[in-house]
Amino acid sequence: MPEIPQCGTCGKELPRKDRGRPRRYCSAACRTQAYRSRQQHDVEKLRRKASALLAELTQETAGVPPLAQFDEEQLREALRCARATRDALAALNLALGPEAGIRASLVRPPEKEHE
Ligand SMILES: [Zn+2]
Numbered sequence: 001m002p003e004i005p006q007c008g009t010c011g012k013e014l015p016r017k018d019r020g021r022p023r024r025y026c027s028a029a030c031r032t033q034a035y036r037s038r039q040q041h042d043v044e045k046l047r048r049k050a051s052a053l054l055a056e057l058t059q060e061t062a063g064v065p066p067l068a069q070f071d072e073e074q075l076r077e078a079l080r081c082a083r084a085t086r087d088a089l090a091a092l093n094l095a096l097g098p099e100a101g102i103r104a105s106l107v108r109p110p111e112k113e114h115e
Pocket of ligand 1: 007008009010011012025026027030
């Protein structure tokens with residue numbers, strides 16, 4: 001027995017369509033809610049990334065700022081600056097060698113990061 005398609009937000013059964021892409025949501029409201037929830041998830045991901053990187057960079061200085069209050073734009077900017085700082089430290093380490101005393105965790109090659 002084929003599975004009955006359900007709304008991705010509220011779980012309501014969706015009418016079958018004979019042609020075209022199957023519907024994923026029962027209504028515009030459910031589609032909007034799903035979009036908002038994905039957006040929220042993205043912002044939380046940004047916040048975790050920024051928090052981890054800032055923690056690495058600031059461990060021995062001021063600590064991590066309260067990212068819970070940052071909006072998406074501020075998080076992206078914080079991440080951009082933190083990555084630039086990390087890359088600058090890596091470059092400094094390359095130029096000066098290990099004697100520069102830059103912690104190894106900060107000088108590993110940049111990871112592939114997308115957003
Ligand atoms: Zn629905």
